[in-house]
Amino acid sequence: MKSKSSLNKAMALIDANNFYASCEQSINPHLRNKAVVILSNNDGCIIARSPEARALKIKMGMPYFKVKERLNRLGVAVLSSNYSLYGDMSKRLMNLLKDYSEEIEIYSIDEAFVSIIRPKDKNLNPWARKVRCLIYQNLGITLTIGIGENKVRAKIANKLAKNIDYSAGIFDLVRINDESDYLRKISVEKIWGIGKQTSNWLQRKGVKNAQELRDMDEDEIMKKLGIIGKRLQLELRGNKCLPIETIKKPKKQIQVSRSFGKPITKLEDLTQALAIYAINASAKMRSQNLKSSTITVFARTSHYSNEAYQKSAYKKLTNATDNTSTILKIVVELSKEIYNPEHKLSKAGVLMQDLTNSKYLQQSIINYESQEDKNKSVSLMKTIDSLNKKFNNKAITWAITKKTQAWAMNRNSLSPVSTTNIKKIPTVIS
Ligand SMILES: [Mg+2]
Numbered sequence: 386m387k388s389k390s391s392l393n394k395a396m397a398l399i400d401a402n403n404f405y406a407s408c409e410q411s412i413n414p415h416l417r418n419k420a421v422v423i424l425s426n427n428d429g430c431i432i433a434r435s436p437e438a439r440a441l442k443i444k445m446g447m448p449y450f451k452v453k454e455r456l457n458r459l460g461v462a463v464l465s466s467n468y469s470l471y472g473d474m475s476k477r478l479m480n481l482l483k484d485y486s487e488e489i490e491i492y493s494i495d496e497a498f499v500s501i502i503r504p505k506d507k508n509l510n511p512w513a514r515k516v517r518c519l520i521y522q523n524l525g526i527t528l529t530i531g532i533g534e535n536k537v538r539a540k541i542a543n544k545l546a547k548n549i550d551y552s553a554g555i556f557d558l559v560r561i562n563d564e565s566d567y568l569r570k571i572s573v574e575k576i577w578g579i580g581k582q583t584s585n586w587l588q589r590k591g592v593k594n595a596q597e598l599r600d601m602d603e604d605e606i607m608k609k610l611g612i613i614g615k616r617l618q619l620e621l622r623g624n625k626c627l628p629i630e631t632i633k634k635p636k637k638q639i640q641v642s643r644s645f646g647k648p649i650t651k652l653e654d655l656t657q658a659l660a661i662y663a664i665n666a667s668a669k670m671r672s673q674n675l676k677s678s679t680i681t682v683f684a685r686t687s688h689y690s691n692e693a694y695q696k697s698a699y700k701k702l703t704n705a706t707d708n709t710s711t712i713l714k715i716v717v718e719l720s721k722e723i724y725n726p727e728h729k730l731s732k733a734g735v736l737m738q739d740l741t742n743s744k745y746l747q748q749s750i751i752n753y754e755s756q757e758d759k760n761k762s763v764s765l766m767k768t769i770d771s772l773n774k775k776f777n778n779k780a781i782t783w784a785i786t787k788k789t790q791a792w793a794m795n796r797n798s799l800s801p802v803s804t805t806n807i808k809k810i811p812t813v814i815s
Contacts, residue, residue, distance in 0.1 A: 395509060395532050395559065396629070397499050398539040399482060399516070402527045402554075404495035405433035408474045409464055409800055411525030420461040424449050427644045428465055428795045465796035473804045477524060485516050490629045498536055500629050513555040532557040536627045537620035540577040541595060545570065568596035568621075578617050583610060595621060636673065641666040642734020645792040648687070649730040654792050655684060656720040660785045662735045663716040667709040668773070670737055671766055674744065676705035677737035680712060682719045684733035694730075698722035705741050708762045709769070712737075713783060 401407060405423045410416045420441055423433040430448045441459055443452065449463070456463055475494045483489050486499035503509060513530040520528050531543025538558050545567055546556035558564060572594050574584035586609065592598050599621040606614045616626040641662040649655050659682050670677060683697035698719045706712060716735060723733075769781045 393503050394487075395501050395503050395557075396535050396539040396625075397486075397501055397509075397513070397533075398492075398531045398536070398543040399497050399499060400529045400531075400543055401478060401495035401520075402529055403433060403435055404475075404526070405466065405471055406435040406438070407526045408471050409462075409467070410435060411474070412470065412804065413800060416462055420459065421464065422456065422461055423464050423466050424798075425466060426794055427646060428797055429644070432466065463798055465799045467800050470800065470804060474524060474526070477804075478520060478526065481520060481523060482516070485512070485519070488629050488631050490631055491633075498539065498629055507560065509557055510555060513557075517554060528554060530555045532559065534559060534623050535620045535625040536629075537577055537617060538623065541568070541571050544575060565596045568599060569594045571595040573598055576617070576621075578613070583614070636675065636740060637738075638740065639666050639669050639675070639677070639737040640734055641669070642683075642732060643794055644732045645730070646795045647792055649684075649733075649792050650726065650728075652721065652724045652726075655724055655730060655733060656717055657785055657788060657790065658733055658792055659684075659716050659720045659735055660713055660783065661790075662733070663712050664709055664783060664786065666735050666737050667707055667712050667766075668770060670707045670740070671770055674742055675737075675740045676707045676743050677712075677740055678702045678705035679738040680715050680719070681736040681738060682716055682723060682733070683736070684723050684730045686728050687731035690729065690731070692728060694725060694728040696723040696725065699736075699738075701739075705739070707743065708766060709783070711762075713785070 406421045409421055409423065410419075416435075418437065419435070420438040420443070421435040422431045422438050422443060424430065425432045428449055430446055431443065431452070432445070434443055434445065438461055441461065443456070443459075443461065453463075471494060478495070479489065479491050479497060482497055482499060486501050488500045490498040492498055501509065501512065504512075509532055513532065516530065517528050520526055529543055529546045531539050531541065531546050532555075533539040533542045542556045542558040545558070546552045546554055548570065549556065558567070561567065573579055573587045573592060574581070576595055576598065579587070587593075587598065587601075590601075590605075592601050598618065601618070603615065603618060606618050610617075619626050643658070643662070645658065649658065663680075679699055679701050681697055681699035683695070685695035686693055700715050700719060702715075772781050
């Protein structure tokens, strides 16, 4: 029996369809209704496809060099991933969704859980249709909306909305008569929160779909999967166990890492790459009021290389910092420790760990920083961040980044970011 309150408050999982490809199609009218694929960093493999590209049976994860010719032949538009565009579109999407929900939890770049009160007639379809229209009108992106009593069932409803032709992108699991038929369509490995191992165990037990997991013996689940499994089953049965998380959990670490366009063999190049990542990571920390007291750098050869090499080095600080100059000095020193002239390095990165909120920092007695020094550092970084925000990123940066970056990532087919850069707005020629 479902309780009355669960019928009044609903949970929806709102998901943007083919998000990266949709963003590209939205800013470039030539790409609409065309087959579009997006490549991963460094133009490595296919990470997103428009429905038209799916229809051509182009697979996800395919290395670009292997399918380049075929894509050419089929006239598929190929684009490098443009994360500033996707990030900006995501922000716009979430801001619009906020106005149409009680609470919102941004779950990923293109997914959000929202809670919503059911109207008197219990029918949320008009609401869902309105949200879909609003987002399509404003951003040119199509949504899928799954509605249930809780997160697990909202996720399932979203899957059903995608797979059932007549759903028109909306599926409300609460308002159907025999849900068992629908739950049987969802295989266990597709259920949110079920990992590979759990799925294998369930399959061995003969539990193959969401309906069978819902009806499985609860003690058996508790014994094998503990409280997490039990909660999942309770949610499948319509109880609400997993709350909506409106406040972002503080980050445990900040990592900036990239694959190189060409392998690196010179120390100078490695140091420059790590310095650029450190500048980005420091700015990221400041934007979240965080400081780090453990700084790690790492580098490795390609996974396909015969001589595998991987090394990392770190430094612990007595005073946590977010000051780019301080961090750069450390990163430059650490890069010497991980460098090895005998290996062609294909990827490197920096990690900021032991993060603490800048407001509640403990002052070290051994390495005491005067208030004046601290104020100077804070105002310098603030000035740099605000100038970079105003004049588009990297207006102010460190000299080390200015030399030629022979190793930089391949992004040969990058779209212009017309939503974040005024210079990139398309012009109309009359
Ligand atoms: Mg999506």
